[in-house]
Amino acid sequence: MIHKMRKSIFWGFCALLLTPVFHNCSTEFEMNAENLNVPIAYCILNSADSFQYVRLQKTYLVDQAALETPPHPDSMIFPGEVVISIERWQDGKPVETVLFQPVTDIPKDTGFFPTDNHILYRAKLKVQPMQKYRIYIYIGDKEKVMYAETNTIGRLTVVDPLDIPQRKISLTTGTNYISRWQPVQNAGIYQVALRFNYKETKDGVTELRYFDWPQGYTKPSSAIDFLSSEISGARFMHLLAENIPVDPGVVREVESFDFAILSGGMELRYYIESTAPSEGALLEKPVYSNITNGVGLFSTISRVDVTGLPASSVTIDSIAYSPFTRELNFLDHTGDRDSTNRF
Amino acid sequence: MKITNFWMLLVTGLLLLGGCDPTDNPHGGGDDPIDIKPKATGTLEIDFKVPYSYSLPPNKVLRADLSIAKGAEELYKGRFMRVANVYNNKAKYTFELEPGTYYYQAGIVCIAEGDSCSASNFPGGQWGMKWSIGVGVVTANNTTTVVPQFTN
Secondary structure (H helix, E strand, O other), rough: OOOHHHHHHHHHHHHHHHHHHOOOOOOOOOOOOOOOOOEEEEEEEEEOOOOOEEEEEEEOOOOOOOOOOOHHHHOOOOOOOOOEEEEEEOOOOOEEEEOOEEOOOOOOOOOOOOOOOOOOEEEEEOOOOOOOEHHHHHHEOOOOEEEEEEOOOOOOOOEOEEEEEOOOEOOOOOOOEEEEOOOOOOOOEEEEEEEEEEEEOOOEEEEEEEEEEEEEEEOOOOOOOEEEEEOOOOHHHHHHHOOOOOOOOOOEEEEEEEEEEEEEHHHHHHHHHOOOOOOOOOOOOOOOOOOOOOOEEEEEHHHHHHEEEEEEEEHHHHHHHOOOOOHHHHHHOOOOOOOOOOO | OHHHHHHHHHHHHHHHHHHHOOOOOOOOOOOOOOOOOOOOOOEEEEEEOOOOOOOOOHHEEEEEEEEOOOOOHHHOOOOEEOOOOOOOOOOEEEEOOOOOOOEEEEEEOOOOOOOOHHHHHOOOOOOOOOEEEEEEOOOOOEEEEEOOOOOO
């Protein structure tokens, strides 16, 4: 009798143990949490522009790759009332308030835009240096106000290059160019971008073309008079060869160099650092955001352009005849092409 | 068994003999090893001082051009071998060159407004330039320093 009872208890115990095992054998599980429609806003105040822009949308969730099955526009844009305003503060009080208006006619840069009806908000506003700006975004659908503030940066003074037509730019193997500027108050990051302008003639038709080469970021250092970014002549020659297609029917002419020197606020620096590839053990970094009641970025940039700088004769000849670029059919500084010339 | 050994020995021998063929050097030179020696160079240092002008503030006269040519004719025809990037806050410019005689031209530009540039003998007034042309002799493993001179 006792033996029978023990046997029953044993089998009952086994059944109890196995029950959760069978219940857990389902192969389906939820990978994504429920979409919370979190508001996302980006606004980078540009002191070189007389208009400022805000991009506002919300988080969306698609089952497959977004490029293959783009989300419905309603999943990205908040319906109902959206009010965006910006304030400039001085001595603890707002001295200027401007409202943003929705626009859809701005040409889009390259990138992923799942809908044509992509709303940007625009305000006519000339940003003042060294001021505090606050942005408020009211979203009626969520009955929520997003808020952020930033301090605009000081005026950017470029030391090199100067807009002197007699000063020609040399960029060849062995000759680098150093761009210099004075440190700017409130700036957290700098970048120099080089544009190489050239003319391309094919079948009697001449077109202006360019090749853009953004340099690496420069971060401010303490107690120095100038910040600088060195542009490699050797790398420039290689990049021309890699980015301009070889076409025997084309004749090209060097036109000029344009420099753009940009400085960005501290928030922009944190954002760039948080989205940069991870190094070390921490592979997943949280993306920086300074928007209260949402995610995104509100920061500022200042930009100085020095354009139309002529290339030195050595640079023009080097592009025409160097082993890397001679197949690109650039004319030399005399406007000729000598097939026997080697640079 | 003996036949197999004979054939193996023959094939091995042929392979060894084939491996002894001298291969052509793709860079030329036949059997001799390539003897590449870097050419000896010297340094041409140009101490590019901007001259002081009594009638102009110092920040209104700037360095504008510094070019090197192999000969006087090349210099006048604008066939330079090197063109330096000149800056306001850098006075000394160096060029690593093979030994020989080189010609240089250094140019300064006046950017002052009004007739200040003309008063300081810059031809054409604002954006007018003054030039200094000279010679530097470069010897191996030495630095030759030249100082361009401008007339007032």
